[in-house]
Amino acid sequence: MSLLDYDFMQRALIAAFLTGLAAPAVGTYLVQRRLALMGDGVGHVALTGVAVGLLTGWAPVWTAVAVAVAGAIAIELVRAYGRASADVALAMLFYGGIAGGVLLTGLAGSTAATLNTYLFGSITTVSAADLWVVAVLAVVVIVLAVGLAPQLFAVCQDEEFARVTGLPVRVYGVLIAVMAAVTVAVAMRTVGLLLVSALMVVPVATAQQFTRGFRASFVLALVLGVVPSLAGVVFSYHVDVAPGASIVVIALAGFVISWPVGSMVRRHRNRHRPSDDPRVTGEHVTTGTHPHRHDATCGHPAVEHGDHTDYLHDGHLHAAHGQHYDEH
Amino acid sequence: MTESVVATRGLRVDFDERAVLHDVNLHVLEGEVVSLLGANGSGKSTLVRAIVGLVPAAAGEITLFGQPLATFRDWSRIGYVPQRATAAAGVPATVREVVASGRLSRRRLFRPATRADRAAVDHAIELVGLADRASDTVANLSGGQQQRVLIARAAAGEPDLLVLDEPNAGVDRGSQEAFARALRTFVASGRTVLLVLHEMGPLAPLIDRGVMLDGGRIVRDGALPATAGAGVPDHLDDHETGLFG
Numbered sequence: 001m002s003l004l005d006y007d008f009m010q011r012a013l014i015a016a017f018l019t020g021l022a023a024p025a026v027g028t029y030l031v032q033r034r035l036a037l038m039g040d041g042v043g044h045v046a047l048t049g050v051a052v053g054l055l056t057g058w059a060p061v062w063t064a065v066a067v068a069v070a071g072a073i074a075i076e077l078v079r080a081y082g083r084a085s086a087d088v089a090l091a092m093l094f095y096g097g098i099a100g101g102v103l104l105t106g107l108a109g110s111t112a113a114t115l116n117t118y119l120f121g122s123i124t125t126v127s128a129a130d131l132w133v134v135a136v137l138a139v140v141v142i143v144l145a146v147g148l149a150p151q152l153f154a155v156c157q158d159e160e161f162a163r164v165t166g167l168p169v170r171v172y173g174v175l176i177a178v179m180a181a182v183t184v185a186v187a188m189r190t191v192g193l194l195l196v197s198a199l200m201v202v203p204v205a206t207a208q209q210f211t212r213g214f215r216a217s218f219v220l221a222l223v224l225g226v227v228p229s230l231a232g233v234v235f236s237y238h239v240d241v242a243p244g245a246s247i248v249v250i251a252l253a254g255f256v257i258s259w260p261v262g263s264m265v266r267r268h269r270n271r272h273r274p275s276d277d278p279r280v281t282g283e284h285v286t287t288g289t290h291p292h293r294h295d296a297t298c299g300h301p302a303v304e305h306g307d308h309t310d311y312l313h314d315g316h317l318h319a320a321h322g323q324h325y326d327e328h
Numbered sequence: 329m330t331e332s333v334v335a336t337r338g339l340r341v342d343f344d345e346r347a348v349l350h351d352v353n354l355h356v357l358e359g360e361v362v363s364l365l366g367a368n369g370s371g372k373s374t375l376v377r378a379i380v381g382l383v384p385a386a387a388g389e390i391t392l393f394g395q396p397l398a399t400f401r402d403w404s405r406i407g408y409v410p411q412r413a414t415a416a417a418g419v420p421a422t423v424r425e426v427v428a429s430g431r432l433s434r435r436r437l438f439r440p441a442t443r444a445d446r447a448a449v450d451h452a453i454e455l456v457g458l459a460d461r462a463s464d465t466v467a468n469l470s471g472g473q474q475q476r477v478l479i480a481r482a483a484a485g486e487p488d489l490l491v492l493d494e495p496n497a498g499v500d501r502g503s504q505e506a507f508a509r510a511l512r513t514f515v516a517s518g519r520t521v522l523l524v525l526h527e528m529g530p531l532a533p534l535i536d537r538g539v540m541l542d543g544g545r546i547v548r549d550g551a552l553p554a555t556a557g558a559g560v561p562d563h564l565d566d567h568e569t570g571l572f573g
Contacts, residue, residue: 032419147438154429157417160410161478164380165433165485166403204419212465213422270468303516304533312516317509328509 003237011131012123012190012233016243018138019187019199020229024207024221025145026179027200032156032214038075038177039197042184044094045071046193047101049185050118055108060118061133061185064193068181071097076177080170120242121192123233130189138186141179152176153214190229192244199225202251209255209262212269224254290325294318331358331393333489333520334379338388341371341378347386348374349544356489361511361521361534366541372524373411375541376493379522380408393488404433407482411493411524415474415481416467423469423477424462427452430484452484455513457506472503479510490514492523496531504529 003009023039030038049067053060071093078089105115117125126134145152154162155172163169180200187196203224204217211217232247239246294300294311301312310317310328317328334356341349349371356362364372377383379390381397390397393405407430415426430452431445441449453462456476461469466477475495482490490511496504508530515521515534525531532552540548 028419032417032421034418036418150429150432150435150441151437153421153425154432157421157426157429158410158412158415160382161408161429161481162432163382164403164406164408165430166401167432208420212420212463214419214425217419301516301518303512305512310512310516312513317513317516328512 003234008124008126009233009237011126011128012243013230015126015131015134015186016190016229016233016247017226018135019183019190020226021222022138022141022145022183022186023191023196023199024203024225025142025218026176026183027204027225028214028218028221029145029152029156029176030180031201031204032153033176035079036201037197038072039180039184039200041075041090041094041097042068042072042177042181043188043193043196044101045097046181046184046188047115047118048097048104049101050115050188050193051101051104051108054110054114055104059129059133061130061188064188065137065182065185068184069178072177072181073174076173080173116242117192118188119192119194120244121188121190121195121247123190123236123243126189134186134189137182141182141186144175144179148172148175149215149218190233190243191247192242195244195248198248198251199229202248202255203228206251206255206258209258210265224251228254290318294320294325332356332391333358333360333393334522335391336375336379336388339375339378339385339390340387341374341383342386343374347544349378351388352544352546354539354546354549356520356522358488358520359518360536361515362523362537362539363528363531363535364522364524364539364541368526370541371544372541373493374544376491376522376524380406380491404485405488407485407487407490409478409482409490409492409495411497412475412478413471413498414467415469415477416465420465420467422463423453423458423466423480424449426466426477427480427484430481433485448486449484452480455483455510456480457509470500470503472499472506475499476503476506476510479507483510483514487519489520489522492521494524494526496529497526504531507531508534 027039030036046064046068049064050060052067053063074093075090082089102115151167151172154165155167155169159169183200184193184196187199191199203221206224207217207220211220228247228250231250233243235246236243292298294313296302298311302309303312305319305328308319310319318325319328332355334354336352336354339349339352340347352375354375364375366372374383378385392400393402428441428449431441431448435441435445453459456479458473458476458480461473466474469477479495495507499507511521511531511534528535535552537550538552539546
């Protein structure tokens with residue numbers, strides 16, 4: 001009997017696939033923003049959310065989403081408005097999340113084993129109802145991460161510049177935090193709350209070994225998130241370990257292998273670097289055939305350049321030189 | 329009539345309840361190239377950051393293109409070049425990707441870049457002489473080349489006003505020349521430039537007016553003599569305003 005004949009395995013693999021896409025999609029923006037540990041913090045806070053679910057009998061995935069979103073917004077606001085003490089405030093939020101989670105779980109009468117399935121994932125526990133929630137949330141996160149890519153890229157690359165282009169930077173900052181929180185809740189059944197951050201960061205770090213640009217890093221990170229997620233779930237089926245551990249170990253193995261390969265690729269690439277544009281280094285570059293004669297009345301905007309005048313012609317500066325024009 | 333592009337009246341900016349700009353009245357008209365000069369800590373960077381809305385004003389008013397800053401929404405008219413040591417962030421990005429973010433003020437949400445967007449990005453990259461490096465990682469470029477990427481990013485939005493914060497700081501000679509060339513092209517098309525400079529270098533002939541700040545106040549505002557930079561010093565050293573100043 002193949003593993004795909006089990007309903008629980010089908011659900012676990014679908015959940016792992018969606019998690020493997022959503023986590024690196026958000027993670028790319030977090031790493032670009034140099035907030036790689038944010039997923040970790042949100043994961044800690046989400047544990048309290050799970051415990052609230054266990055205590056009240058509400059679905060833990062929803063209480064986890066609610067508490068994680070609240071925690072993520074708090075982290076983002078402390079980051080945006082806070083001063084030197086921001087890292088201490090964040091640390092306290094993380095500790096509070098874990099301690100609150102363990103405390104409430106105890107009050108609910110649940111065992112440490114129950115808690116473990118949320119901390120490190122558990123392939124047998126993805127219910128059909130859970131899967132729907134996971135699927136909808138993951139698709140929303142992925143659509144936002146792809147559809148708003150130009151805006152999110154600008155905000156994460158240079159927040160001040162983004163503000164001067166008129167982007168509502170605070171709104172996008174909160175959006176990224178909320179997307180991270182939702183991803184944590186999506187991922188808690190497969191990689192678990194304590195290891196979700198690894199699935200956000202490690203595929204991005206591995207992708208960077210090979211890529212030159214953001215879009216390429218993003219796409220490769222999604223692939224490098226899906227492969228270990230599926231492989232880790234299959235591994236946990238054969239060997240009875242928490243899927244979170246096997247997923248993260250496989251992802252890390254990928255990074256370790258990629259490192260030497262990536263540095264070889266980069267060394268090869270850097271060997272032949274093109275030189276600077278000759279026009280900017282002051283070398284003599286003539287324009288192509290140039291039938292037009294520039295003078296004070298020709299209508300092309302003119303600008304003084306040392307001992308002569310440049311004329312702006314079709315986006316280029318032209319300067320008379322003997323019988324021809326130079327590009328300046 | 330020439331339009332007022334930037335105007336501040338009675339501007340005061342505080343950091344931690346200490347005033348770093350006092351009663352600053354600055355006017356920049358359409359087509360002017362104005363440089364803010366002064367020693368480190370004189371408030372010239374703070375002034376441009378207040379003008380583009382990154383630093384709140386404690387008192388006074390700022391208008392951009394005749395609109396009060398608080399209600400100004402026409403951000404595509406402004407190209408800002410922040411003071412940065414690097415154009416890179418946590419994930420690699422190509423020159424083209426960074427420059428393309430300069431078009432965002434003209435793009436709509438959830439829409440791909442138009443042909444005009446791509447053409448403007450190509451043109452801006454060519455303007456700073458990096459066409460051969462367009463698909464390289466910005467982190468692999470020299471400091472001066474990265475600075476040119478930031479200038480191309482501002483130019484890609486086809487702004488009417490370019491605001492540059494120390495674009496020449498720590499930049500090699502070749503990149504300074506490249507930058508001067510980009511600025512000449514920009515100025516030739518009749519647009520306005522406000523820049524902070526520590527030293528003028530090859531830019532001196534382009535500058536119409538120098539505004540000197542000292543201790544958060546404007547101490548001198550006027551045309552630079554035709555003999556580039558001979559009358560007005562490139563920058564003020566601290567000792568000039570020291571004990572015997």
